[in-house]
Amino acid sequence: MSDSNGDRPPRPSPLDDPQRRRLLGEEARLEGVEEETWIDVIQKMDEVYSQLLRDEVALEEKNAQLEQSQQFIFSLLSAMSDVLVACDHRGAIEETNAALRELVGRGEAELRGTSVYALLADEAAAGRLRAIVEQRGASRAGEAVEIELLDAQGRAVPVDLNCTPRVDGNGRRVGTVFVGRPMAEIKRAYRELREAHEALKRTQQQLLHSEKLASLGRLVAGVAHELNNPISFVLGNVHALQRYGQRLGQYLEAVHAHEDEATLAALRRSLRIDHVLADLPSLIDGMLEGAQRTADIVQGLKRFSAVDREEHAEVELNAVIERAIHWVCKGTAQGFRVHWTPGAPCTVSGSAGQLMQVVMNLVQNAHDAAVRPQGAEEPALCIESEADAGRVRVRFRDNGPGIPEGLLSRVFDPFFTTKPVGKGTGLGLSISYGIVERHGGRLTAGNAPQGGALFTLELPLARQAGPVG
Incomplete structure (x- = not known):
């Protein structure tokens, strides 16, 4: 069958045959019929014949289009990665695609007419599928069911099937179409993704812990310097108390030996017992003060090292800023000039340890950014605060080169740092940003008009503070 009428020579019309016309003329004369009638x-007849030719050409064109449609449908079925099975109302397989045949390891001829239930791994799955195939009045939207098919090796493969009824031209249900995707690869990929996510979470926790230890290291350097004063004071008083104890012991030995009054009076003057007794209260008070000072410092250190367990409380922000400046400047940023004049008492709601970490990070970053070559202007930081409309804003402006415009949008990104390798993790500002957000505030970065980087910490005052995570 040709594809078009132009592929073959035209067939002759009956009127083009002279012999046929002569015979017809003779027959007409014999029977007394006019020749015009036969013509x-x-x-x-010629018109009918021409119409038959046109119909034949149209039929050939329709056959070619039908063949192209069949080839298109076949290519679609072959290209599908999802498995496809079409069965009749009894469950007999009428059509499958290459993905299904490859999964079960059977050919098209072998599968055609086979019960769809024979592909299933167990009777429970067959029962669920039979209920879908045999039900009447099913929704055109179909329904989803997860079953297990037997693959070519006889192993059960989970498949997520979408079951849709197939109807004829009269709307009568004549079968069911199953389209599904084997879930083994997806489940394995999901399991690998979940494992990778857990590993990433562990790595993130380790990095956060590393950054916390780095902040704690800067804190300890300042704390060690600060602890030196009260400990030295207590140590000096202890040595004095030890000498006083020796004198008092010597005097008490004489008393217990029942020495005469004159000897005891002379010994009392030589050992300066009266001075010892007068000095003891101040020595004890000094040691108590030094011990209490040490205990306060250690308690503050414990609060900072356990910021994640810190409970919601009211915090005097000025005290936090002053303590953070003190510890950073006493530790890793010695010689760093910080201009800070505390304003009116300012109470916010949140975690003192977490806010201490934020301020220490900002002060330390300002020091690192403002460090100049030897002989240049000394690095310095100016801290200003103001409170209005239920919020407090603290500005940290250093005298460094500022932040390049192209990097302003990345300042708070995790792991982003301009410091040399080994000098920073790139997590300090990112962690600080998250802490401030959990306190209902904002942390922004920019450049001051007079030069240098400008970080602004904004927090709600205690009476309007949001929940702290």
């Missing part, structure tokens, strides 16, 4: 009949 009309032959013309009608």
